[in-house]
Amino acid sequence: MSTVKYPIPAPAETLAPGPKTESGDASSAQGGGDFDYRLPSPRDATIMMVDDEETTIDVVQMFLEDAGYTNFITTTDSTRALDIITESRPDVVLLDLKMPVVSGFDILAHMRADSSLKHIPVIILTSATDGQTKLKALELGATDFLGKPVDSSELVLRLRNTLTAKAYQDRLAFYDGLTGLPNRRMFMSRLERALQRARHENKNCVVMHINLDRFKQINDTLGHSAGDLLLKLVARRLEACLRPDDLVMATEPQDHDDNLFRIGGDEFTIFIPDIGKADNATQLARRVLGDLAKPCYVAKQELFLTSSIGIAVYPDDGDDLDTLLKHADIAMSHAKQQGKNTYQFYSKEINARTERRLSLEHQLRKALSRDEISLHYQPKVDIASGRVIGAEALMRWTHRDLGMVSPMEFIPIAEEAGLITELGAWALHTASAHCKGWQNAGLGELRIAVNVSSQQFRQQGLLQTIQSALGQAKLDPKHLVIELTESMIMANPAESVAALREIKEMGLKLSVDDFGTGYSSLSYLKRFPLDELKVDRSFVKDIPGDADDAAITAAIIVLAHSLGLSVVAEGVETAEQLAFLKNVGCDEFQGYFFSKPLPEPAFVDRVKLAQEK
Ligand code: C2E
Ligand code: MG
Ligand code: MG
Numbered sequence: 001m002s003t004v005k006y007p008i009p010a011p012a013e014t015l016a017p018g019p020k021t022e023s024g025d026a027s028s029a030q031g032g033g034d035f036d037y038r039l040p041s042p043r044d045a046t047i048m049m050v051d052d053e054e055t056t057i058d059v060v061q062m063f064l065e066d067a068g069y070t071n072f073i074t075t076t077d078s079t080r081a082l083d084i085i086t087e088s089r090p091d092v093v094l095l096d097l098k099m100p101v102v103s104g105f106d107i108l109a110h111m112r113a114d115s116s117l118k119h120i121p122v123i124i125l126t127s128a129t130d131g132q133t134k135l136k137a138l139e140l141g142a143t144d145f146l147g148k149p150v151d152s153s154e155l156v157l158r159l160r161n162t163l164t165a166k167a168y169q170d171r172l173a174f175y176d177g178l179t180g181l182p183n184r185r186m187f188m189s190r191l192e193r194a195l196q197r198a199r200h201e202n203k204n205c206v207v208m209h210i211n212l213d214r215f216k217q218i219n220d221t222l223g224h225s226a227g228d229l230l231l232k233l234v235a236r237r238l239e240a241c242l243r244p245d246d247l248v249m250a251t252e253p254q255d256h257d258d259n260l261f262r263i264g265g266d267e268f269t270i271f272i273p274d275i276g277k278a279d280n281a282t283q284l285a286r287r288v289l290g291d292l293a294k295p296c297y298v299a300k301q302e303l304f305l306t307s308s309i310g311i312a313v314y315p316d317d318g319d320d321l322d323t324l325l326k327h328a329d330i331a332m333s334h335a336k337q338q339g340k341n342t343y344q345f346y347s348k349e350i351n352a353r354t355e356r357r358l359s360l361e362h363q364l365r366k367a368l369s370r371d372e373i374s375l376h377y378q379p380k381v382d383i384a385s386g387r388v389i390g391a392e393a394l395m396r397w398t399h400r401d402l403g404m405v406s407p408m409e410f411i412p413i414a415e416e417a418g419l420i421t422e423l424g425a426w427a428l429h430t431a432s433a434h435c436k437g438w439q440n441a442g443l444g445e446l447r448i449a450v451n452v453s454s455q456q457f458r459q460q461g462l463l464q465t466i467q468s469a470l471g472q473a474k475l476d477p478k479h480l481v482i483e484l485t486e487s488m489i490m491a492n493p494a495e496s497v498a499a500l501r502e503i504k505e506m507g508l509k510l511s512v513d514d515f516g517t518g519y520s521s522l523s524y525l526k527r528f529p530l531d532e533l534k535v536d537r538s539f540v541k542d543i544p545g546d547a548d549d550a551a552i553t554a555a556i557i558v559l560a561h562s563l564g565l566s567v568v569a570e571g572v573e574t575a576e577q578l579a580f581l582k583n584v585g586c587d588e589f590q591g592y593f594f595s596k597p598l599p600e601p602a603f604v605d606r607v608k609l610a611q612e613k
Contacts, residue, residue, distance in 0.1 A: 003061065003072040003073075003074065042159075042160050042163035042164055042167070043067075043068045043069055043070065044070075044071070045069070045071065045090075045091035045092060045163050045166075046071040046072070046073060046088070046089075046090045046091050047064065047069060047071065047072050047073070047090060047091065047092055047094065047159070048072075048073045048074070048075075048084070048085060048088070048090035048092070048093045048094070049061065049072065049073070049074045049075075049093075049094045050074075050075055050078060050081045050093065050094070050095050050096060050099070050104070050107065051074075051076060051094075051095075051096040051099070051125070052076050052078060052096060052098075052099040052100060053076070053096075054076055056096070056125070056148070057074050057076065059150075060094065060125070060150060060155070061074070063150070063152040063155060063156065064155075064156070064159070066152075067156040067159075069159075073088055073090055078096075078099040078100070078101060078102040078103070078104070078107065079101050079102050081095075081102070081107050082102075082107060082110055082111070085107075085111065085117060085120070086114075086116070086117065089120070090120065091120070091121075091163060091166060092120065092121045092122070092123065092143075092159065092162055092163060092166065093111075093120060093121070093122045093123070094123050094125050094159075095107060095108065095122050095123070095124055095125065095142075096124075096125055096126060097124060097126040097128060097133065097137065098126065098127070098128065104124065104126070104137075105136065105137070105140060108122055108124075108137065108140045108141060108142060109140050111141075112140060112141040116189075118141070119166075119169065119173075120166075121143035121144075121162045121163075121165070121166050122141070122142050122143050123142070123143055123144045123145070123146060123158065123159065123162060124137045124142045124144070124145045124146065125146050125148055125150060126145075126146075126147065126148060127147070127148040129147035129148075143162055144158050144162055146158060173185060174186040174189070176262040178228055178231060178232060178262075179231055179232050179234075179235035179262050180235070181235050181260055181261055181262040181268075182260075182261050182262075183261060183262060183263065184261065184263040184264065186261060187261045187263055187269060187271070187321070187325075188321055191271055191321055192321060194271065194273050195314060195320070195321060197273070198273060198274065198314060198315075199315075201274075203273070203274040203275075204274070204275050204276075204278070204313055204314060204315075204316075205271065205272060205273050205274065205275065205313070205314040205324075206270075206271070206272040206275045206281045206311060206312070206313050206314070207269060207270075207271055207311070207312045207313075207314070207321075207324040207325060207327075207328045208269065208270040208271075208272070208281065208284070208285060208288075208309055208310075208311050208328065209267065209268075209269050209309065209310045209311075209312075209325070209328035209329050209331070209332045210238070210267065210268040210269065210270070210288060210292075210307050210308075210309050210332075211266060211267050211268075211307060211308050211309075211310075211332050211336070212234065212266040212292075212305060212306075212307050213305070213306045213307055213308055213336070213340040213341060214306075214340075215227070215230075215265070215266035215305075216266075218230065218303065218305070222298065222299055222301065223299070225299075226298050226299040226301075229298050229299070230296070230298050230303070230305065231262075231266065233296055233298070234268065234292060234305070235260075235262065235268070237291050237292055237294075238260050238268055238270070238288065238291075238292075239260060240291070241284070241287055241288050241291055242259055242260055242270065259271050259272060259273075263325075269325070269328070270284070270288075272284070275313070278313065278345075281311055281313070281345075282343075285309050285311060285343035286343070288307070288309060289306070289307060289309065289341060289342070289343065292305060292306065292307045293305070293306050293307075293341065306340055306341035307341065308332055308335040308336045308340050308341065308342060308343070308344075309332060309335060309342075309343035309344070310327075310328040310329060310330065310331030310332025310333070310334065310335055310343070310344055310346065311328060311331055311343060311344070311345045311346065312324045312325075312327040312328040312331060312345075312346045313345070313346075317346045327346040327351070328346060330346060330350060330351055330354045331344045331345060331346040331347075331350060332344070333354060334350045334353075334354065357413060360405065360409070360410060360413055361413050361416075361417045361419075363399060363402070364397070364410060364413060364414060364417065364419055365417075365419065367397055367399070368422065368423065368426060370400070372397055372398055372399055372400065373395065373396070373397055373423065373426065374395075374396045374398070374599065375393045375394065375395060375396065375427060375430055375431055375434070375600070376393075376394050376395075376396050376597035376598055376599055376600075376603075377391040377392070377393055377394070377434070377448075377597060377598055377599075377600060377603040378391060378392050378394060378590050378595060378596065378597040378598070379391055379590070379594055379595050379603070379606060379607065379610075380392060380447070380449065380568060380588050380589075380590050381588060381589055381590070381594050382587070382588055383578070383581060383582050383586055383587060383588060383589055384582075384587075386610075387610070387611075388446070388606075388607050388610050388611070389446065389447065389588065390446050390447030390448060390449060390481070391435075391446060391447075391448055391449065391603060392448075392449040392450075392451075392483070392590060392597075393427060393430075393431040393434075393448060393449065393450050393451070394407065394451070394597045395407050395411070395423065395427055395451075396597075397410050411453065414453075415453055415454070415455050418455075420453045420455050420456060421455065421456055421459060421461070424452060424453060424456045424465075425465045425469075427450055427451075428450055428465055428466060428469040429468070429469045429472060429473070431448045431450050431469075432448065432469040432470055432472070432473035432475045432480060433472070433473040433475075434448070434600055435447075435448035435473070435475055435479055435480070436473040436474060436475045438604065438607070439479075441604070443604065443607050443608070443611070444611075445479065446479070446607070447478075447479050447480070447481055447509070448475075448479060448480060448481065449481035449482075449483050449511060450480070450481070450482060450483065451483045451513065452482050452483065452484055453488075454485070454488040454491070457484060457488055457489075457496075457499065458495075458499075462499075462503075463502055463503065463506070466480070466482075466503070466506065466508065467506070476507075477506050477507030477508050478507055478508070478509070480508050480509070481508065481509040481510070481511050481531070481532070482503060482508055482509070482510055482511065483511045483512075483513040483534070484500075484510065484511070484512060484513060485512070485513045485514045485517075485518065486512050486513070486514060486515050486516075486517060486518035487514075487517070487518035489512070489528065490518050490524070493524045493527075493528075496528065497524070497527055497528060497529075500528055500529050500530070501529055504529040509531040509532065510528075510529065510530050510531050510532070511530070511531060511532040511533070511534060511568070512528075512530055512532070512533050512534065513534050514534065514536045514570075515533045515534055515535055515536055515556065516535060516536045516538070516539055516552065516556060517536050517538065525563060526563060530563075530565055531565060531566065532565055532566050532567070532568060533556065533560045533565050533566075533567050533568070534567075534568045534569075534570050535553055535556055535557075535567060535568070535569045535570060535586075536570060537570045537571030539552055539553050539556075540553065540569050540570060540571050540572060540577055540581075540591075541571060543576075543577055543580050543581075544576060544577070544579075544580040550580065553569070553580075553581070553584065553586075554584040557584050557585055557586055558585075561585065566587040566588065567585075567586050567587050567588070568586075568587065568588040568589065568590060569581050569586050569588070569589040569590070569591070570589075570590055570591065571590070571591050571592075572589040572590065572591030572592075572593045572594070573591055573592045573593050574593060575593065577591075577593070578593060
């Protein structure tokens with residue numbers, strides 16, 4: 001039994017405890033309805049009484065104790081009532097109306113105007129039982145009204161009904177209907193106080209943000225009900241990770257139920273009020289990754305689900321919940337970029353990188369319409385004759401304030417942000433038009449090579465875009481080369497064969513970029529309708545000095561020729577490199593040795609200069 005008579009420090013939190021979890025097979029999600037909620041017993045509720053007469057409080061408390069209630073907070077000082085309510089968040093307030101200085105009406109009106117208190121039910125206990133008073137109290141938002149002297153049975157029944165209604169309301173507002181876990185609102189409302197405690201006790205808390213990898217894909221392919229089952233399964237597995245037998249967790253056993261939250265679609269958060277050493281967070285993160293990655297069976301399918309985790313530590317990474325959550329989220333995005341199925345602690349460097357990335361993405365959306373995007377052209381030279389036979393179009397972004405942003409930086413951002421299709425289409429149109437212009441200007445039948453990103457390649461509209469670019473420029477398809485990276489076409493070889501054939505049938509040439517950096521299957525290489533291999537710069541860089549690279553480059557050339565493909569060496573910077581390549585039969589080269597990528601007019605001049613020689 002606990003009675004707190006103010007002024008005395010407030011008791012622990014009073015929000016309804018979380019639902020008990022279903023036990024069962026942790027590795028398979030069965031069908032069935034949603035969570036079986038067990039509401040907390042009304043008798044666990046904390047009852048607050050505000051009455052200027054001590055004897056009324058004593059009598060009412062006695063009635064309620066007889067009915068089994070045990071937690072009371074009482075005060076006879078109405079001027080302090082609001083502070084106490086704010087601090088201790090009781091489940092219900094029994095409120096007298098007539099009190100000196102601050103009346104029950106004043107307290108009620110304040111509570112209803114305060115978003116954090118307005119959901120707390122208030123039962124009025126008063127000797128003024130006239131119709132007008134009752135009406136005014138109900139109008140101000142009283143939940144119920146009882147006349148004094150109080151009839152004990154009526155009081156007990158009304159209180160029970162009020163508390164039951166409140167428990168349902170809390171359940172809906174603070175718990176996720178699918179998994180039964182506390183939700184984001186609960187996270188914010190409950191953990192604010194946990195953080196305050198950590199502040200006083202000088203403890204380190206951890207917010208661990210868990211996001212499932214490729215959940216959207218599973219949802220889209222297997223359907224939403226399978227997705228729901230999977231989320232429930234994930235919730236159960238995470239709960240199991242946090243069980244009290246856990247040696248990692250330094251918290252008291254009864255806290256475990258309330259450390260796990262579902263705060264968004266496929267986003268879960270673990271809060272650890274006192275982590276002890278930072279290494280404990282690492283151990284827990286590893287265990288979560290391992291447990292979630294175990295195979296599971298949903299809709300009769302075996303699935304392998306992985307997750308990415310971001311970790312923010314209080315107080316180093318943030319002083320309040322919002323910041324901690326945001327930083328854990330940033331760290332999580334970084335874990336995804338690291339290739340998923342991993343965890344990442346938040347750091348200032350990660351934050352700086354993420355902020356730059358977000359700002360670049362924002363700026364990139366406006367770059368085309370602001371005319372900040374252009375194409376530079378790097379000559380492709382025939383090694384035997386020394387003639388320029390074409391060019392590769394390379395995208396450039398010159399931002400008004402930031403200056404040149406490297407394509408190595410902005411192309412991946414454009415891909416992730418879904419902007420690459422538009423940029424890529426623009427490049428195909430612009431490069432085709434320039435190429436036609438060169439032919440018209442008498443520079444010869446130059447070919448133009450355009451890089452296509454994996455996203456563009458996988459999208460439906462690529463063929464139409466190519467068609468439209470060629471059509472508008474009136475360029476013969478045989479003058480357009482599409483460069484695709486090796487890893488792109490090897491990601492899904494069977495699909496790639498079909499897509500490549502379609503492009504090939506239009507009369508274009510196909511080139512494999514950065515060859516040697518991915519893993520090609522020779523049997524597929526034979527089946528792809530390719531024209532050209534580009535030996536990656538990383539091999540060319542150290543030839544002829546590096547015997548391994550020299551051997552690999554020579555072997556790639558032999559292999560390519562045996563498959564009927566011509567070979568372009570990338571990144572040729574020296575006469576020695578070129579001499580070696582010529583010796584081993586390489587067909588073409590690109591590189592600073594001949595020319596850097598140039599703006600269009602400078603490219604035209606460079607080609608003319610070469611032709612005059
Ligand atoms: P990539 O297609 O392999 O292009 C070759 C890169 O090597 C270019 O870098 C080029 O400037 C650089 N390079 C050429 N010769 C030399 C040399 O002798 N030495 C050195 N150190 N570097 C040389 P850049 O222009 O920075 O482009 C980087 C990558 O960005 C490209 O690699 C390509 O993957 C991507 N990219 C560029 N433009 C586009 C585009 O329009 N669309 C798509 N999807 N990707 C593009
Ligand atoms: Mg390229
Ligand atoms: Mg390349």
